[in-house]
Amino acid sequence: MSQKLTDSSKTSSLSSELLVKIHDLMVKSRVLEERLIKIYKTGEAYFWIGAPGEEAFGVALGLLANKGQGVEYDYFHLHYRGTPTLVAMGLTMEDSIRLIMNKETDPCTGGRNFSNHYCFPEWNVVPVTSPIEVQYTVAIGTALAQKNNPKLGITVVTGGDAGSAEGDFASSLIWASRPGNELPMLLTVQNNRVGISTAYEDQHGEEYIADRGKAFRMKTMVINGLDPVESYLKLKEAYEYVRIERKPLLLEARVSRLYGHSSASGANFEDSFSDPLQTFEKTLMKHSILSEAEIKNIYKKYEDESWEAVEKVRSEKPPRAETVWDHTYAQGENADWRKF
């Protein structure tokens, strides 16, 4: 790991209560993702993609959100590794399982999209897109709407390192930073140093993706996204900067990809990456914040919850053919396009 990344195995800067909460949410997210992988592997879903290895960063991103609906709250343009962020914001296991199992009860897409392609209008979580990186240009729209709003809502957009090669990423840097028209955008790149099977070194000449923001006079940060304490403290600083200054910030978080890219590459555990949960648990035990037995109980609590959720969701119905066009075209009194 580069020396630009701070090593914070210390915990003292956050209260024990908050550390326990962060750990609890990280475990919930991990157990949920591992349950989704099992659902895929037992043939009860067609595809899995998710975020094991990004929990330290993702949970902090969600915990610090100003959650609600409308321009005065934060908007989230997440990519397909957003489970930890949404778990921290209140995502239930049942709803995540409804999405991967394609059930009509799925509140995000009515059972018509991939796992981790969430959408929660009530929390300003806009639909996750399958084409990578388009979220960076879509995010400009909500940030423009928020620019002059006195209520201090901001726009958060996330993506991966390989995807930052797409033109949408460059467009968002330009739009976010026009002099005198800067946008309240927190742009993050979760850098796991691989894009499906393309190594970072085969694609990037720059050492830090965040440095690209400097050409646009943007504030930038490179953080250790495997460390929940550093992630929380740095993200708090980043949120506050964007919220108060109404200016963009490009933050690069170094993260792991613990189960490969997706089910397309097997969804098998890869021990070449370090596991943020295991490292955090060692620190929590060393500081007597949690014991081994207490940690085991937290896993058991979420294993049971995930299993009960599967049993419940399994009996729910798939979407009906009649609803295939729902939410595709305007409905109700706006259905007649000739009125426009």
Ligand SMILES: Cc1ncc(C[n+]2csc(CCOP(=O)(O)OP(=O)(O)O)c2C)c(N)n1
């Ligand atoms: C526009 C577009 N091009 C290619 C793909 C196929 N694709 C899906 S994920 C991915 C790799 C993305 O890697 P990265 O941005 O590093 O994120 P990671 O998956 O590693 O988190 C690619 C090429 C796509 N979905 N959309």
